[in-house]
Amino acid sequence: MDSFKEFPTTPVSPIRDAAAVTPSDSVALPSVTRAIYIGQPGDVAVSMAGGQDVTFQSVPAGTMLPIRVGAVKATGTSAAGILALW
Structure with missing residues (x-):
């Protein structure tokens, strides 16, 4: 049961969806993110x-960047385990 299902999603609401990038x-990306999570530095x-x-250079593992992005580029990205968060 989702007690918050009827509440609108706002920019400060908890993350609701995630997808591997x-x-x-x-x-x-299929949708502009609210944040991205970095699994490997x-x-x-x-x-x-x-x-x-x-x-973003030298992003540590376990970092959640609160950024709205439409794409994560292959060229220039060395981090791995990236999740798009909505």
């Missing part, structure tokens, strides 16, 4: 929801 230079190259391409 395969970094790609040509395929976008490294650099993470992303396309932000606003259109900017940026690389």
Whole structure:
């Protein structure tokens, strides 16, 4: 039973959905994220929801980045175990 099912999802609501990410230079994520989780350390190259391409360097394992991204790029990403969170 989900006691919160009838409540709207807001930017500060707990994460509800997750999917494993395969970094790609040509395929976008199915939805813009609310955050991404990094399972294994490294650099993470992303396309932000606003259109900017940026690389987060030396992201430690276990980090949740509260960023809205439309894609995780293969070129420039060395981290692994990445999850898209909505």
